[in-house]
Amino acid sequence: MRVPFGAHGWIPGALAAAALCAAGCGPARPGAADGPRYFGRVSPPSGNVFRFNNGAEPEQLDPALMSGQPDGRIARALFEGLTVYHPGTLAPDAGQARSWDLSADGRIYTFHLRPEARWTDGSPVTARDFLWSWLRVLRPSTGSRYASLLFPVAGAEAFSKGTLSDSTRVGLAAPDDTTFVVTLNAPTPYFVFLTGFYSLLPVPRAAVERWGERWVRPEHIVSNGPFTFHEWRPGDRIVLEKNLRYWDAARVRLDRVECYAIEDLNTSMSLYRSGAVDWNPSGYVPTGYIPHLRRFADLSAGPFQGTYYYSMNVTRKPFDDPRVRLALNLALDRDAIANKLLRGTRAPWGNITPRGYPGYEAPAGYGHDPARARRLLAEAGYPGGRGMRRIEILITTSEDHRRIAEAIQGMWRSELGVDVAVSNQEWGSYLEATTSLRYDVARRSWLGDYLDPNTFLAALRGGDDNNRTGWADPGYDRLLDAAAAEPDPALRLEMLARAEAVALERGPILPIYHLRVYEMIKPYVRGLETNVLDIQELKYVWIDHSWRPGIGPAGARAAAAQARTSAPAATDGRAAAPAGARP
Amino acid sequence: MIRFAARRLLLMVPTLWVIATLTFFMLRLAPGGPFLAERDIPKKAREAMSRRYGLDQPLGAQYLRFLGNAARLDLGPSYRRPALQVREILFQAFPVSLELGGLALGWALLTGGALGVLAAHRRNSWLDYLATSTSLLGVSIPNFVLGPLLVLVFSLRLYWFPPALWSGWDHKVLPVLTLSAVYTAYIARLTRAGMVETLGQDFVRTARAKGLSESRVVLAHALRPGLLPVVSYLGPATAGVVTGSVAVESIFAVPGLGRQLYTAAINRDYTVVLGAVLFYAALLLVLNLVVDLLYARLDPRVEEA
Numbered sequence: 001m002r003v004p005f006g007a008h009g010w011i012p013g014a015l016a017a018a019a020l021c022a023a024g025c026g027p028a029r030p031g032a033a034d035g036p037r038y039f040g041r042v043s044p045p046s047g048n049v050f051r052f053n054n055g056a057e058p059e060q061l062d063p064a065l066m067s068g069q070p071d072g073r074i075a076r077a078l079f080e081g082l083t084v085y086h087p088g089t090l091a092p093d094a095g096q097a098r099s100w101d102l103s104a105d106g107r108i109y110t111f112h113l114r115p116e117a118r119w120t121d122g123s124p125v126t127a128r129d130f131l132w133s134w135l136r137v138l139r140p141s142t143g144s145r146y147a148s149l150l151f152p153v154a155g156a157e158a159f160s161k162g163t164l165s166d167s168t169r170v171g172l173a174a175p176d177d178t179t180f181v182v183t184l185n186a187p188t189p190y191f192v193f194l195t196g197f198y199s200l201l202p203v204p205r206a207a208v209e210r211w212g213e214r215w216v217r218p219e220h221i222v223s224n225g226p227f228t229f230h231e232w233r234p235g236d237r238i239v240l241e242k243n244l245r246y247w248d249a250a251r252v253r254l255d256r257v258e259c260y261a262i263e264d265l266n267t268s269m270s271l272y273r274s275g276a277v278d279w280n281p282s283g284y285v286p287t288g289y290i291p292h293l294r295r296f297a298d299l300s301a302g303p304f305q306g307t308y309y310y311s312m313n314v315t316r317k318p319f320d321d322p323r324v325r326l327a328l329n330l331a332l333d334r335d336a337i338a339n340k341l342l343r344g345t346r347a348p349w350g351n352i353t354p355r356g357y358p359g360y361e362a363p364a365g366y367g368h369d370p371a372r373a374r375r376l377l378a379e380a381g382y383p384g385g386r387g388m389r390r391i392e393i394l395i396t397t398s399e400d401h402r403r404i405a406e407a408i409q410g411m412w413r414s415e416l417g418v419d420v421a422v423s424n425q426e427w428g429s430y431l432e433a434t435t436s437l438r439y440d441v442a443r444r445s446w447l448g449d450y451l452d453p454n455t456f457l458a459a460l461r462g463g464d465d466n467n468r469t470g471w472a473d474p475g476y477d478r479l480l481d482a483a484a485a486e487p488d489p490a491l492r493l494e495m496l497a498r499a500e501a502v503a504l505e506r507g508p509i510l511p512i513y514h515l516r517v518y519e520m521i522k523p524y525v526r527g528l529e530t531n532v533l534d535i536q537e538l539k540y541v542w543i544d545h546s547w548r549p550g551i552g553p554a555g556a557r558a559a560a561a562q563a564r565t566s567a568p569a570a571t572d573g574r575a576a577a578p579a580g581a582r583p
Numbered sequence: 584m585i586r587f588a589a590r591r592l593l594l595m596v597p598t599l600w601v602i603a604t605l606t607f608f609m610l611r612l613a614p615g616g617p618f619l620a621e622r623d624i625p626k627k628a629r630e631a632m633s634r635r636y637g638l639d640q641p642l643g644a645q646y647l648r649f650l651g652n653a654a655r656l657d658l659g660p661s662y663r664r665p666a667l668q669v670r671e672i673l674f675q676a677f678p679v680s681l682e683l684g685g686l687a688l689g690w691a692l693l694t695g696g697a698l699g700v701l702a703a704h705r706r707n708s709w710l711d712y713l714a715t716s717t718s719l720l721g722v723s724i725p726n727f728v729l730g731p732l733l734v735l736v737f738s739l740r741l742y743w744f745p746p747a748l749w750s751g752w753d754h755k756v757l758p759v760l761t762l763s764a765v766y767t768a769y770i771a772r773l774t775r776a777g778m779v780e781t782l783g784q785d786f787v788r789t790a791r792a793k794g795l796s797e798s799r800v801v802l803a804h805a806l807r808p809g810l811l812p813v814v815s816y817l818g819p820a821t822a823g824v825v826t827g828s829v830a831v832e833s834i835f836a837v838p839g840l841g842r843q844l845y846t847a848a849i850n851r852d853y854t855v856v857l858g859a860v861l862f863y864a865a866l867l868l869v870l871n872l873v874v875d876l877l878y879a880r881l882d883p884r885v886e887e888a
Contacts, residue, residue, distance in 0.1 A: 040739070041742070057664070057846070058664075059663045059850075060664070061666060062666075067620060140631050142628070142631075143624060143628040143629070143631050143635075144628060145620070145623070145625070147625060148625070160627075161627065162627060213660065214666050215666075216666045217666050233675065233838060234664070234667055234671070234675050234676065234838065234843070235672075235675075235838035235839075235846070236836075237748075260836070261836075261838075262747065262836045263833075263846070264833050264834065266731065266834075267746065267747045267833070267834060267836050270734050270739060270746035270747060271745075271746055271747050271748070271836075273739055274738050274739060274742065274745060274746050276746070276747070276748065426849065427615070427849050428613060428615025428850070428851045429614040429615055430615075431619040431620065431621070432614035432615040432619060433614065435619060465623035465624070465625055465626060466623050
């Protein structure tokens, strides 16, 4: 979560933006007269140190409990799951499991763990560690936000919801130290991908049981990832150091990682420009800067699995009428919002699921059709908006949210004659209003956790805690259930597309645009690639001290990526093709 | 003096109790809660977490437990960062705020005082006009405007100082200058006014008549009474620099208490907010007492009164 600057946030924001842009207009140092231009100083740090702004301070360093990008970045550096992600394609690579097999019916995964994998206290990482950690995620008393990721596992949902108390009936087994067997309810193409997700990283049972919530402190923590937890200065920084006991330590080239906790976007950009940080991740490059930053070679951009949308409270009139919801949808000019208002920094999008899932034929979203919108509104009993009460758009404190809301307010007013107000609430009040359905229309966004449409569509199930629209459609839920049980992957995706079509037609949410990743990466940073889930494995990152001005970062990074993939691995690598891996 | 100080110290207990009570109930009245997020916790898990922190208890029981813990100076762990204890957060963040505030106030006293004395001594000269207009500028520019301007010039153009973070001395220059600007301006104006009044008094004329050098007249005789208005201002100024640095801490990413309190309030981290508010309240009460004692020492008439 990003914390807004405050009531007058626009003043320092505008000042700092002007300052940075003005500063950025000068030649980048050191001289880059002929080669690519960079935003600010480009001197590599001395030593193999990587410094980046991790944004908000991690709330949780316990993988089972975390739920945000800042937390996840640290977790993936400290712990390693059965698999790790390829930095560019995100295909699951061998991690603590050196290989895995899939049964002929696609339901049973057998992971073969590395005998050489060790915790930082020297003890081996065993299949029992994974068994205990995954069951811990499922236990309601743990309070994991992502327990549902394990619901494809047989018996997991019942165990998590308390209807099954016998953990041995959950489809997880550790027949010996190096074999971990997972039995699924049905073939789940994205399951292997989940095994690298931070919630499913193994945790050290002895430390957790001994220290309780404080087991993640630097003085207590035991981890198994490429880095160790060296220092935590609350509100300031977390320092990680290379883990010499890590099985793949030969490949880790960084000695130290410094993760700063800077929530203010302008401060983050200043630090980047001054050369104090080497990477400003996505979410910490303000939208207003992006058009200006496009001429600098260190801006890295790409599609992102996230949708910005307006959610409607269907328990309130007039949103209980699908015709009204569709009319409001058709009156939206997404192109004007994404391309004109936000200056092309986002892609207009009328679908719930973002584009880019291989094999998934998403249904056509609704476009801008004001004439049909007016007809629908008249059919619903509100011709020209007459008779409809004033409706309120709920936003959180942010200049972008306000501008978008005001544009939509104008569209609905002029196209449909609807009286619209914009209400701004601070974060806690906004969350309370959306979770308790005390709003009319609220801005929201949903970010994909894995490369499958299910990560978006499951959040709209009736009664799902993340639904927050009051909408429940048994037909929609049945389609998702059927898709979850469907063994044929193509048929499964077809069912999901049908479910998406239902949700679009019934319209509890109005998709507006597709998010994009924008990050600033210094040209001497290698092994860090922009990808659709914005997941980075710090183990692959290194500082190229031989970098000189004049070399474009894209070319250099591509060369580095090639070098990475062709570098002799310290292991035997992946033995079986993962079912969920996709480019 | 001791009785006065003891009475004031005793009065702090009910004051702190009122502040703690008001903060506790205001926090609970505010919408939202520590376990709400964009991605929801499943209902069962949320219930388990509420049980763990006693938030499933009636409000009265929660309040009594909070008072008991506060009396033992133990507010437990942060709800949002459970690996950290509240006292740990306070003890890590407060020295940073104190250092930032102390340096800012020291710098403000030094430069503001010098400017004020010079302006008063050279009344209606160009030096006076320069000092007055500089201090006017200092009062008029809010720190959230000055901070980014200083960053633009000294960090992004000249590369002299880092634009943020808090490590070496060079990280401290810009936040200290930003935070001290308004206090420098006030102190300059107060010193000038105090010195102008003092320099016109009989004892100063007598000192001059005795043939003392001008610097001795100003520094040894006029300065002490001339600084009385500044001393009165020291209480609110100290409180201001230590507690009012949220914007500066945010602009320069200084890991101080103001920033922690701000973030905790946004995240409804009840225990951290309560801890920080109580800490600030106690600090302000103590600072006010110290200023009153100092004032009495500088001007014995106050003590007698």
